[in-house]
Amino acid sequence: MGTYIGQSVKRREDARFLKGAGKYTDDIKLPKMTHSAFVRSPYAHAKILSVDISTAKNADGVVAIFTGSDGCNAFGIPTGWQVDFKNGDTMREPKHPLLAIDKIKHVGEAVAIVIAETQAQARDAVQLVEVEYEELPCVTDPEKAMAKGAPQVHDEWTDNRSFDWCIGNDRADVEAAIAGAHHVTEMEFVNHRLAPNAIEPRSYIADYDVNADKYTLYTSTQNPHLIRLLMCAFTLGIPEHKVRVISYDVGGGFGSKIYHYSEEALLTWAAKEVGRPIKWTSDRSEAFLTDAHGRDHKVYAKMGFDKEGMIVGFLADEFCAMGAYLSTFAPAVPTYLHGTLFQGLYTTPLIHLNVTAPFTHTVPVDAYRGAGRPEATYLLERIVSKGAKEMNIDPAELRLKNFIAPFDGVKQPGYQTQVALQYDSGDYHTILKKGLEKVGYDDFRKEQAEARKNGKLLGIGISTYIEACGIAPSAVVGSLGARAGLYEVGHVRIQPTGKVSVFTGAHSHGQGHETTFSQFVADKLGIPMDDVDIIHGDTEHVAFGMGTYGSRSLAVGGSAIMKSIDKVLEKGAKIAAHKLEAAVEDLEYAEGKWTVKGTDKSIGFGDVALTAYVPHDYPEGVEPGLDFSSFYDPTNFTYPFGCHIAIVEVDADTGKVVIKRFVAVDDVGNVINPMIVDGQIHGGVVQGIGQALLEEVVYDENGQMISGSYMDYAMPRADDVPMIETDRTTTPCPHNPLGVKGAGEAGAIGSTPAVVNAVVDALHHLGVTDIQMPVTPQRVWKAMQQN
Amino acid sequence: MKITGNQSINASPDIIWSKILDPRVMEKITPGIEELEIISEDHYTAISKIKIGPVKGAFKGELTIKDKVENESCVVVLDQKSKIGNAVAEIAMKLVVLDNGETEVQYEGTAKMSGMLATMGQRIIGGVISTLSKQFFKALEKEIESD
The missing domain is CATH 3.90.1170.50 (Aldehyde oxidase/xanthine dehydrogenase, a/b hammerhead)
Incomplete structure (x- = not known):
């Protein structure tokens, strides 16, 4: 450290x-x-x-x-x-x-x-x-948009599809595996539409x-x-x-x-x-x-299990709304950012996702915090938990049984999924066990049974997730239909006095780049943080950049800066060697100075910088100046993962859900600033809770948005969330210089299914097996009465 | 959205009928209406100002009364436009004599809204309609009493 x-x-x-x-x-x-x-x-x-x-x-x-x-x-x-x-x-x-x-x-x-x-x-x-x-006449629902005779959004085509798409194994093989399964769990639900609300x-x-x-x-x-x-x-x-x-x-921004x-x-x-x-x-x-909305998938899914509870096949058909036009990332969201996560943390041998993406008479839908991964995680984590209930297996046990074995991506190779991606590194058993321990899982079950006797409805919900961040290797996304590369640019300008201006193509919209980026730049150069400034957000100052989304800033943008720092130090060493009259290979760099190994002869970073700009006594063949720009194109996505556990209490009379505890154990690789990572997790968790319990964009049958103000669109407020208990495991990313994986979206990905799983757990003994989000008091109360 | 309601009034159906279908009375007792101009029999242009929760609008459009069965029933068709959105409604009204001699005005219909009116007002429109109809019937009773 x-x-x-x-x-x-x-x-x-x-x-x-x-x-x-x-x-x-x-x-x-x-x-x-x-x-x-x-x-x-x-x-x-x-x-x-x-x-x-x-x-x-x-x-x-x-x-x-x-x-x-x-x-x-x-x-x-x-x-x-x-x-x-x-x-x-x-x-x-x-x-x-x-x-x-x-x-x-x-x-x-x-x-x-x-x-x-x-x-x-x-x-x-x-x-x-x-x-x-x-x-x-209009149509706002993606499934109805595909019905025969549905109003056409664009007259130039014969139906409303923008495209259809599939990923994974051969559909027939997956269907056969599920048909032959010991147990099949089915789900049908809407991953409802959200407004980003920056x-x-x-x-x-x-x-x-x-x-x-x-x-x-x-x-x-x-x-x-x-x-x-x-x-x-x-x-x-x-x-x-x-x-x-x-x-x-x-x-x-949250994507919008x-x-x-x-x-x-x-x-x-x-x-x-x-x-x-x-x-x-x-x-x-x-x-x-x-503003472009998020989510809006209608989902039909099946998961097959064998006698021991091992997943044998996973099949889903989804209708995913594009809205009236194609927004910038829209086609990628329900496809490459979604289907590629259907492996989850599980060894599922056969997976198939089929997507139909129609136009609808609504504002366009695009990436919203998590972009396709929250939708994948919600489906996976709900269907696994539902399967566990149906088979009467503990949901934690069922997950541990099906998890991919630990691999660090160095000694053990990355994990090749059935859905195109190769995970970089992960230890999923440890993180779930840590979460269970932190929440006191075994004790909770006793507390829950006791509470039920007293008419109190308590429930616990587990969710585990993996996401693909640090987008993205340009060649890979290019082959998937991206019309741009997704590298990043990092420019490090050492001023003559040794002060540092860093220009990055990443662009903070609340993430604290000015702090985090300065931290690692100062550390790598061995200089005070106050000597480092981060400049972003101006095309005239920053050479180029792809911006901030997909939890990419540190993993991709930070790596680009690291490349430039390496160049600075490499050139600086040549200048230092000249001044110290030593060979480059005899120097070591630490704490802001080059030292001739085994001697007390050294030269500071500032002196080398000044020499670079006042090159009177200067190595031959070396250009003046200390100013480097680098493009970094990652070799793979990064794969943060984690375990979120919610404990809820449902009011038996009103159906209101109160989250009593929320435990988030995340592995985002190496952490530069734990406070900022915690803040990102907190914000994400609250956003995920918002989807689970409160928020929903509703269009009426005339295509009018009837939840278009804060009177009707319920944002989570302080009293809707408990103190969020965060913890971490650290599995460094093996393929970027900082070993970081990205933390911006994790909270919003893991939290939603944890909350809904907890609500279903609280009501399961009343015959409730599923509940549509947002889990409003009305929906909960109705579900309780129907069973 | 659906609009339904009823109100009993201490008057006979023919009195109520004559009041409700008199454009001058209608103009006077309908909350928000500023002007009612006769195009032809049972066909008017109406200018009104209505506040629905946070949105306020000046509405302009047509009001038609059709399917009239004298002293018994009719259908009111409203097609109102405003800068905050448009409203189209078709409401069937029935006059039913109650056992106590009063007459119950029963109404039932649907309304369709668009724009800001729908976005901001849909949730509370039910409440607004109930307030406005209370005002309407109160004014109607007053009008009958004053005769």
Whole structure:
């Protein structure tokens, strides 16, 4: 352990956040800046008969109004992944206009943008735009979207499929194994739709400098370079070197700020048209209607077990909504980020997942904290627990029996799954046992039996998970349909005085990169943390980058920085050797200085840095300067895993579920800052609890979102969660220099099934075997009455 | 969504009928209605202002009364548009004489909302309708008493 790595160093960024001094996009005010507001469709599916802007354009303060026919729609918003049909047919990719032209495909779709001197004037003028619609029948449910005669989202195709897809073993083999199984457990449920709800809504400012012919887009995003790439190369067709994308502080994203949205492209286009900067900040209602949602899978699954309880086959058919258009990562979420995790922690020999991904008249669905892995884990962990109940085997015992044996990925090879991936390293038995011990599993069963006698309904739910993080090896994802590489860039600039500026393509939206990255950079260079600054979020400062999502920042972004540090130290050694009149191989580097082994002759990091920039007495053939940039493309995903256990009490009269304890034991590889990892786990667990008990996006039969405000969309609050008891095991990642696996999504992946398993456990003696999420008091009470 | 309810009024069906179907009275007693303009018999344009929870809107649209059986029943069709969303409703109304001599106004129908009105208002619309109908019937009773 170094000076900083492994220490809970307080977060640097919190000084400004706690003082309200963060720099979010909406805080920025540019000279002559205008404001904008959108005319949005109140219908899910409609023909636009006419758009009349004549009154609105003469309203007070209005600068300009643009509709879909004003030239912004030349190309449309692209998607980043292509998942073709099983039969080889190309994925159906509808044109995604910046402003709807003839037809509306979901409630909230933008029809016009009003640009005015103030935000209030823009919003007032929106009210004056007259749009005549002809409402058409709609479909919002992915399974119903595939029914015969369902309303069509896109007229150019004969059914609503964007693609279908499968992974794993031959379906017939899996079906045969399940048909011959001693016991078969079946499940049918909806992994329901969620709204991401970042605390900072999406916000953009676009500016065009006519003299330099250059655009600047300030945007609240998780990946500024990716936005620039997609917007320039696809949406607007403007040269990339003419666009600068800046993203200072970002107040949460959970995936929803990965994607390239129509508003940012439209503002960029319009900034040139009006010749003034334009700002738009979403309000909460617009966020519900336009931020990409998560989940929305209808699932049918079967798992077969033999006499001893060993899993012999696992089969699932899913309908996974894409929404009205394909968002940036959407096709990858229910496929490559989902099906590839169907092995879980188990030795299941035969697995098959079949996915049908239809368009629906809803806002697009995309990655939301965990992206496909929470959906896979929920299914696996529920069906294993349900199977255990049916076979009357303890759920912990059934898991331990079926777990893959420990492997470190060095002495023992990685584990090859039936679903394409090769796990890097893992010890699943230890982590479950640690969780059981921490929660006091054996004692709990006695307490539960005692409580039942007194009419108290207690339940315990176990969930174990594995996830694929650190996305991703470019060649692998390229073969899977990704249209971009998923490497990362790390640039380490040693200033002449030995102070260090680190430029990273990863982009914090709350993860604390400025702290964590400084910790390991300072340790590796043997210098104080205060000598290191982390710079991100500006395409003009950072060479390139893929951003932050998929728990990739440290595993991929950190590794890129490590590569540059290696280069710095390698060159520094040459300079040091010259100054010390020694051979490079006779030097060792520690605590910020190069020392000639076995002597007290040494030179400090700062002196070497100064020499590099003032190369008067300098080694021959070595360039001045100490400044290196590296691209790091991982060789594999990383595979964090863990065990989450919830204890709940169900109120027998009202059906209300209270989580009494929550134990999260996670293995995220090496840990740089335990406090930050715990914080990530806490946040993720609460989000997972939100899905299990509270949150749900509901569309009515007319495609209206009737849970589009905090009156109806129940976010978890402080009193919905207990103190979260975290613990860890550490199985280093064998294939990246820091040995880290990623911690951003683990909490949201492990927690949801733990809570629902606990509720079912509490009610099982009443005949309840399954319950649909969110597990509201009403649902619980009904389930209790029906049995 | 479904809209149902009933209210008994101490008056005979023909009095209630004459009041409810009189556009001038309707304009006066229906909460939120600011203007009712006659297009033809039983066919009006209505302008109203209604607050539903956090959303407030100025509605404009048509109101039609059809399937009239005098002093017994009719169907009210509303098609209202606003900047916060649109509402379409079809409500069947029946007048039933009770044993105690009072008349019960029974209504039943469906409403379809869109836009912000649906997003923000759907959950509480039931409560709003019940409040508005209470106001309506109170005003109706007052109107009958004042004769």
